[in-house]
Amino acid sequence: MNRDNDKGKVLIRRSLIMALIKFLLLMVIIARLYYLQVYQADRYKTLADENRISTRLLGLFLTATG
Numbered sequence: 477m478n479r480d481n482d483k484g485k486v487l488i489r490r491s492l493i494m495a496l497i498k499f500l501l502l503m504v505i506i507a508r509l510y511y512l513q514v515y516q517a518d519r520y521k522t523l524a525d526e527n528r529i530s531t532r533l534l535g536l537f538l539t540a541t542g
Contacts, residue, residue: 512520
């Protein structure tokens with residue numbers, strides 16, 4: 477009977493540790509998304525605008541008839 481109780485305590489402890497690890501990883505992901513969305517927004521907006529408005533010449537295009 478006592479061994480079953482000990483196994484239950486170990487299982488609960490392991491479950492809580494795994495839940496804590498998952499929660500911490502989720503918080504890291506949320507913090508990274510917040511950082512990119514809020515603090516780096518101007519940088520990525522500028523990069524996107526520069527990428528969208530491209531004035532470089534890509535090459536000569538020819539049709540099938542030359």
